[in-house]
Structures are given as C-alpha cells and as structure tokens.
Amino acid sequence: SDFAPEVPPPIGRVLVFVNPHSGTGKALQVYKKQLDPRLTDANIDHELIVTKHSGHARDVVVERTDLATFNAIIIVSGDGLVFEVINGLLERPDGDFLLQKLAFGVVPSGSGNGLLASLCYARGLPQKQPLFTRNAIEHVTDSDAIAYGINLTHMQTDTKHFASFMSIGWGLLADIDIESERFRKVLGSQRFTFEAVLRIFGHLRTYQGRLSFLEAGPIESRPPAQFNVYSKTPLPDESCPSYHSRETSAASDSHSGCQNDQFWQGKHRKPEASIVSPLGEAVDSKWTVIEGEFLFVYVTSVTHISPGNMYAPSAKLSDDRIQLTYALKKDLPSRFALAKFLDAIESAKHLDFDFVKTVSVTSFRLEPDNAKPSSYIVVDGEIIDCKRIQGTVSDVHIHLMSK
Ligand code: ADP
Ligand code: MG
DSSP states (O other), X not given: OTTOOOOOOOSEEEEEEEOTTSTTSOHHHHIIIIIHHHHHHTTEEEEEEEOOSTTHHHHHHHHOSOGGGOSEEEEEEOHHHHHHXXXXXXXXXXXXXXXXXXXXXXXXXXXOOHHHHHHHHHHXXXXXXXXXXXXXXXXXXXXXXXXXXXXXXXXXOSSOEEEESSEEEEEHHHHHHHHGGGGHHHHGGGHHHHHHHHHHHSOOOOEEEEEEEEEOOSOOOOOOOEEETTTSOOOOGGGOOSGGGGGGSGGGSGGGTOOOGGGGTTOBSSGGGGGOOOTTSOOOTTSEEEEEEEEEEEEESSXXXXXXXXXXXXXXXXXXXXXXXXXXXXXXXXXXXXHHHHHHGGGTOGGGSTTEEEEEEEEEEEEEOXXXXXXXXXXXXXXXXXXXXXXXXEEEEEEEEEO
C-alpha cells in the first residue's frame, strides 16, 4: 500500500565463521557486539556458523552446495581457520571457480592474523589493536569493499596436495608457534615471545635434515586481480557448476584431505616451476641442496607472519617467488645471537644477522631426517603431519577484502 515502508534489497550475502576458541576466546563477543550490528546497518544478509571443533569449517565448505550464492566468506578467527576454509574449497571439483568468485574477509580475533596484517601493510593500514579489528569490520561491511588477489603456494607431501597463503616453518620458529599454545588463554599473542625465551635459554634443539630449493630469477610482478565485492551479483543456487556431479570425482574421498593433483596442473607461476619432480625423486640439477643440522627453516609468501611482525619485507602479495630463510647450527655464534634475531623480527632487522640465510625461490623441498628427533612442520600456523614437504609458487589466488 501507499504507507508500506520501502525496504531496500540487501546489498549482498555473506557466510560468517566464528571460531570461539581463537585468540583469547573473544571471537563470539566481537561478532555479537561489533560485526553483527554492522552487517545489519550495512544491509548485508548473513548466515552465522560458530565452529564446534577443528575441521568444522572445512566440512561445511566441502559439503555445502550453495556457496556460489554468497558474495564472501567472513572469518572471525586467526589464520588457522582461513587455512581450513581455503583448503576445504580446494578439495571441491568447483574449487577453482569458487576461489575466483568468493571474496574472503578476515575479522581478526586470533592470536595470529598474518594474512590480514600483510594486506593491511600493503594498503598502508594499521595493524595495532583495537584499530586492526575495528577497521576490518568496517572494510568487510563497506558497500564499496574491494577484494585483492593474493597468490597461494602449492604444497605437496607424500599423501596430499594443498595450499598455503603465508608460511611454512620447521625447527625453532615452528616449535614456538605450536608449543606456545599452552599460554594461549593467559597471554594471547604474547605467547610467542614467552615461548621463544623459554626455548632459547632452556634446551636449544637442533634439527637434522636436507633443504633443497630453486632460486628465483629476475622478479616478475603482475598486478593482482581485484574486484568489488558487493557489486558482483551472486549466482542463483542451481548454477554452481560441476559440483553436483562430484560422485564421479576423486574429491568424493573428502575426508582423506587428499586433493586431486590435476587441479594444480599448469597453475604454477613460473614455467620451470612446473618441472618440480615428485617427492621421492631427486631434484633437478639447477636446485641447491643443503644437508646439515638446522636451527630453523622458514618460508614466507607474504610480508607478515602476525600483526607487527614483518618477517619478509620484500614479499609481494602476488609475485613469482617465495622467501626462504634458514639457519644452520654451525653458523650460530651464540644463543644470545638467536635471541637477538627473534627480538629483531619486530623491527624487521632480523635478516641482518649473518647466521640467517635468505634466498628468493620459486620452489623448495624440506626433508627432515626422520631417524633423528624432528620438529613440527607448520603451514600457516597449522601442524601438517608428514615426513617431508615441498612447495612451489602458484598462480592460484584468493581475494581478500580491504579498503
Ligand atoms: P588463533 O590465531 O588463535 O590460533 P586460528 O584461527 O588459527 O586462531 O584457530 C586455531 C585452531 O582452532 C585451528 O586449528 C582451528 O581449526 C581450530 N578450531 C576451530 N574451531 C574450533 C573450536 N570450536 N574449538 C577448538 N578449536 C577450533
Ligand atoms: Mg592459528
């Protein structure tokens, strides 16, 4: 009738994952007090999923048949949940399509939000709290929100293929990341520093293994794709391609986490990277091979490994290389130097230490000596259960929201 108020149609629809366990456990509160009201104000429809356990978000994105009806997936957590969601999508036969179609939004409430920190750094935005979270909420609910392309690293173990968006660690830095878990509730992101001190001046472990890598040639930076999130019209439910025929696909074995390696064919960023030999076969003669007693190996594809920690200043969001750093026990002058190295990460001066080697690579392979005590292999903050691992820079992108 003449008096019916005009209700404008929503500007979009998003799927929101909240990990109530992330960071110091405040994610649900961030959602309720800040994100939910903002979504309503911005007239964005949303569906909320509060994760019940590790792997829950992955199961949802593997099983849902209506993902193309959303403009974006918003993750209220740390990098770990982002990792789950991306790799869940890549397990699907239509994963490629969904990665191009869906934007990702991160509302930081974890103890590690390196991915968003890297995008904020690239966009000249602050990473200090409470602005970091507040801005993120503004950006993911802005009708003009833009999603920026960030390329993924193709990872391979003996049993599966998957993607990394941030880091691969083994040795000291990986152990700090994982074993600081026990201080999560009390210390939040301070847990990393605390664990580091305990480790260096307690029992300093070393790790035997072989590291191989293919050095990158001259830099080749392409402007990453970007799109306007809410002006993209989501597709009607029934038009999600190929997904309904998944019975016939290799990905129906969804719980193995084993992703069809055909997906990655032709998706490597450099031609020579596509001739990476399978694990178990020798690397090409162009590769460098180092065998020894390591303190750590750390590979990064973005600048930041957590807010305020710029581990790889020269990394670009979308380029043809990843940054490899490693340190051998034989090069370490003293434990004090190791402590100074860790302390210097915050001021991004850590790569000035002589015992730390830095190389830009297109591919790397890490083969711990499994007969000796080893460390966790940690990808994007998550433990990967494997005997060896290799990675290659790829042309597969996610699109992360910012302003
Ligand atoms: P943080 O930055 O605080 O570590 P993450 O997003 O990295 O936060 O999440 C840490 C881990 O919590 C991930 O491995 C994720 O799978 C797991 N997880 C997700 N939901 C839950 C839950 N409800 N309970 C326990 N763990 C969960
Ligand atoms: Mg984490």
